[in-house]
Amino acid sequence: MSDLPVIGLSTYREVSRHGVWTELSDLLPSEYADAVRIAGGVPLLLPVPPDSADAAAVGSAASALVARLDGLVISGGGDVSPSAYGAEPHPRTGGVLAARDAWELALLDAAAERSLPTLGICRGMQVMAVHAGGSLHQHVPDLVGNEAHNPGADAYGSIDVATTPGSRLASLVGDKVTVNCHHHQAVRDHPGFDAVAVSPADGSLEAMEAPGDRFCLAVQWHPETLADLGLFAGFVEAARGR
Template identity: 65%
Template sequence: MGLPVIGLTTYREDASWGVWHQSADLLPAQYARAVEATGGVPLLLPPVATPDAAAAVVARLDGLVISGGADVDPERYGAPPHPRTAGWRPDRDAWETALLDAADAAGLPVLGVCRGMQLMAVHAGGELDQHTPDLVDHEEHSPGGDVFGTIPVATVPGSRVAGLVGTTLDVSCHHHQSVRSHPGFTASAHAADGTLEAMEAPGDRFCVAVQWHPETSADVGLLAGLLEAATAHAERRVSA
């Protein structure tokens, strides 16, 4: 068996480097480094509109990370946009939704990070709270700018997330939205203010999502769990 290949979804943004200023497919390098550090090979997945592209990609992956980024289009869960909801990317929403469809069909291990958790909830038929400070009356989940907030979370005893990261931990977060409902997933961690910080699908398949950013932390339990599941998925695929 070779090293497991982990797909990482990317932004598509106007970017500047050297003498260039143009549209670029990009992702903070912490994601790829975290995958490499836990024994995998990262593969960046920019938005693709080609029919059947998601199924073709998933067939070649051993695991998938739906990464952080802009707000999910509220039209996808039938809600008008909150004044603070902005910057959604229909192309990325559509691509990642197609990847999740294909991953579900293939039983591919999936980890959602921040926006990735929100998109996974919406993909399952859930809804989002579009501005969490309206509910909790503080900005600790997203202090603003390029600064991560640090909050304590408590995991649900017996959950997969608890088995990977322990009963409590301080996490790095940067989200102004949060998951209100999550059909088909069970809650697996909360912040002290009650905000849902992690969810997981029941059963044997690794399908986990967190509001925090595990790629920024020295604790790589979640990434290690994904890589272990990806290795097992690859072995099953080879033996089939």
């Protein structure tokens, strides 16, 4: 076990029901941890600190945790607050959790300082873009004219994605891949990242990665739901290489 890389996974903090209890809980779908285990890593959930207003304390906690990790996953979830990138909220923007935004941005600060391998998934891609100084499209149907990326309720959309030849992503998943997605927001600007995948059907950005040797990659889809071994295996191998 000592040779296995430890992968931190950001989590939700929301009210949930389990057994006879309905209470505030730290949550993450088990598919994330399963995907890390299958790829050869040890998953470690990273709960949101209860007081995100104390930025110094949040930053210190993030640095202490990241120092003990070999890789970081910024996971999916609700919308990023428009205030994080200087925008007014769209009428359809919702599910904003300011504490989670602050925590994940602090984790990304600490990860960047240590050149930690980092993987963003769905919301995670959006957080990574905002962290880099970018912004988001707050409602994808306004751009593409359909709900293909988010059919609603608990269903995933299925879309085809084309990757950029020569990219790290293409080396892990191939030149074309069919993916599961569930999002109504998307990355508009991504300073410091290269666009490395699009949906041929509507041209929407589906993945980005940082140039250079560090594994710093994000996808707009949910690879954990399809046991995407190529992507997770490449990420965990990069974490092992540290």
